[in-house]
Amino acid sequence: MDPITAAALTALAGSVGGDAGRQAWQGLTALVRRPFRRGAVEGARNEEPAGISSGELEVTELENSPADLLRAQALATALGVRAALDAEFRALLEEWWQDAQSDTGAEVHNTISGGTQNGPVLQGRDFSSLTFNMSRENDVDHQGNAPSA
Numbered sequence: 001m002d003p004i005t006a007a008a009l010t011a012l013a014g015s016v017g018g019d020a021g022r023q024a025w026q027g028l029t030a031l032v033r034r035p036f037r038r039g040a041v042e043g044a045r046n047e048e049p050a051g052i053s054s055g056e057l058e059v060t061e062l063e064n065s066p067a068d069l070l071r072a073q074a075l076a077t078a079l080g081v082r083a084a085l086d087a088e089f090r091a092l093l094e095e096w097w098q099d100a101q102s103d104t105g106a107e108v109h110n111t112i113s114g115g116t117q118n119g120p121v122l123q124g125r126d127f128s129s130l131t132f133n134m135s136r137e138n139d140v141d142h143q144g145n146a147p148s149a
Contacts, residue, residue, distance in 0.1 A: 004079055004097055006072035012100065013066035024100040031096055032059050032079075037086050052085065053078040 012025040032055040058075035065071055083090035112121060 004076050004093075006069050006076050008100075009062060009072040009075050010066055010069060013062045013072070015066075024096075027096050027100070029059050029063075031089070031092055032056055034089065034092070036082070037088050052081060055079055055082055 012021050012028065015022045015025065036054050055075060055078040058071065058078045062068065062071045062075050079093060083093050
């Protein structure tokens, strides 16, 4: 399993990635809140072992301070320790991480077609809070002529 980085956790906690990022974060919080299972004995349910975090506290703290890299690192560590002790959690965490990487990944495909574009053209992903201030006096027609008054 690829390690879950503190940077990725802060991005998800801060809802970077739009709806996909929010859904990935919700999936992680639901996963962390599952009962802690320890050991190889099927059906052996244990409470959170002494001194070992399930990750719930770290998730809550990172939700409250999504830009805090130390809290994100604490969550990454808690996830790693729990995955080492709980095989079911490890499998579910691995599945979640693969889905989160593919759903919120940086792969973007932009295409512009259809001739001349009059106005701003943005290429990228997950834009928000954009403002364009445009005036008609800077417009030109398809032949490069300024509009007549």
